[in-house]
Amino acid sequence: MTIPFQLDGAVAVVTGGGSGIGRASAMAFARRGARVVVGDIDRERAQATAAAIVETGGEALAVRADVAREEDLVAVRDQAVAQFGPVAVVMSNVGVLAMGPPESLPVEAWQRVLDLNVVSLARANRVFLPALLDAGRGHVVITASASGLLAYGFDRLPYVASKHALVGVAESLALYLGPQGVGVTCLCPSGVATNIVEQISFHGPASTPRAPDHPIVDADTVGELVADAVTAGRFLVVSVPEVLEEVAERAADPEAYVQRRIAEQSHPGGG
Numbered sequence: 614m615t616i617p618f619q620l621d622g623a624v625a626v627v628t629g630g631g632s633g634i635g636r637a638s639a640m641a642f643a644r645r646g647a648r649v650v651v652g653d654i655d656r657e658r659a660q661a662t663a664a665a666i667v668e669t670g671g672e673a674l675a676v677r678a679d680v681a682r683e684e685d686l687v688a689v690r691d692q693a694v695a696q697f698g699p700v701a702v703v704m705s706n707v708g709v710l711a712m713g714p715p716e717s718l719p720v721e722a723w724q725r726v727l728d729l730n731v732v733s734l735a736r737a738n739r740v741f742l743p744a745l746l747d748a749g750r751g752h753v754v755i756t757a758s759a760s761g762l763l764a765y766g767f768d769r770l771p772y773v774a775s776k777h778a779l780v781g782v783a784e785s786l787a788l789y790l791g792p793q794g795v796g797v798t799c800l801c802p803s804g805v806a807t808n809i810v811e812q813i814s815f816h817g818p819a820s821t822p823r824a825p826d827h828p829i830v831d832a833d834t835v836g837e838l839v840a841d842a843v844t845a846g847r848f849l850v851v852s853v854p855e856v857l858e859e860v861a862e863r864a865a866d867p868e869a870y871v872q873r874r875i876a877e878q879s880h881p882g883g884g
């Protein structure tokens with residue numbers, strides 16, 4: 614059951630909308646006529662995205678918001694309602710990384726990644742879902758990653774854990790929301806050219822995992838894919854077909870797949 618959604622005239626919120634995939638998705642929503650509320654912990658970046666939307670004839674509002682704080686998401690919702698009307702599209706997009714060999718990663722780094730990447734979705738659900746359920750329409754976009762479908766690299770365990778969690782949560786949420794008229798899209802890109810390196814904390818010696826060798830795409834391409842998926846009511850979005858080809862390879866023979874990946878890792882720990 615797909616639930617197509619008309620972005621024209623809808624109010625859309627994008628967290629982490631000041632840069633990269635969030636910015637590109639916000640702009641793609643606006644090109645389809647959505648009124649966009651750009652939330653970001655970096656106020657200037659949020660304002661820059663909103664200004665770019667307005668310059669191209671769209672409607673947008675910037676709100677400084679940290680997804681670690683439920684009250685910030687409440688402020689995003691309330692300002693959206695006051696300026697544009699009820700929120701119909703929510704893209705939970707913030708993601709951070711902690712990188713290093715598994716034995717070097719502090720528990721606090723795990724907790725920060727899981728809080729911002731996963732628990733923030735609990736906050737968004739509490740703040741935004743009641744209105745979508747009342748209306749019986751709307752769309753939720755969850756930015757996961759190819760790291761939610763595959764063990765991308767051994768140097769980023771909390772990120773892989775968080776993104777695997779998000780894929781499962783997105784699918785479960787789709788089962789809950791779909792019959793109530795609300796669509797869900799789970800975005801699982803492989804490499805995208807963005808500012809994500811700024812969101813990485815590094816721990817211990819550098820390590821050199823051999824990650825899946827997928828092409829890198831630009832953020833605007835991903836933004837268009839997201840807006841198309843919302844419009845069509847599509848659940849799963851990948852950035853390149855190689856992601857699903859690798860998932861299919863693993864599903865066909867999980868043991869052989871994992872053994873191939875282990876054999877490819879020449880010097881775990883960067884030695």
Ligand SMILES: NC(=O)c1ccc[n+]([C@@H]2O[C@H](COP(=O)([O-])OP(=O)(O)OC[C@H]3O[C@@H](n4cnc5c(N)ncnc54)[C@H](O)[C@@H]3O)[C@@H](O)[C@H]2O)c1
Binds near residue numbers: 630655707
């Ligand atoms: N770039 C990639 O290769 C790639 C691949 C797969 C998935 N992703 C996912 O895409 C999402 C967006 O990443 P991106 O690559 O566009 O990164 P980016 O760094 O370009 O943009 C992230 C934005 O989030 C904001 N932000 C950071 N912490 C925040 C917080 N606590 N509250 C609100 N805003 C916050 C930053 O200020 C920044 O504007 C992440 O969930 C990431 O895991 C990225």
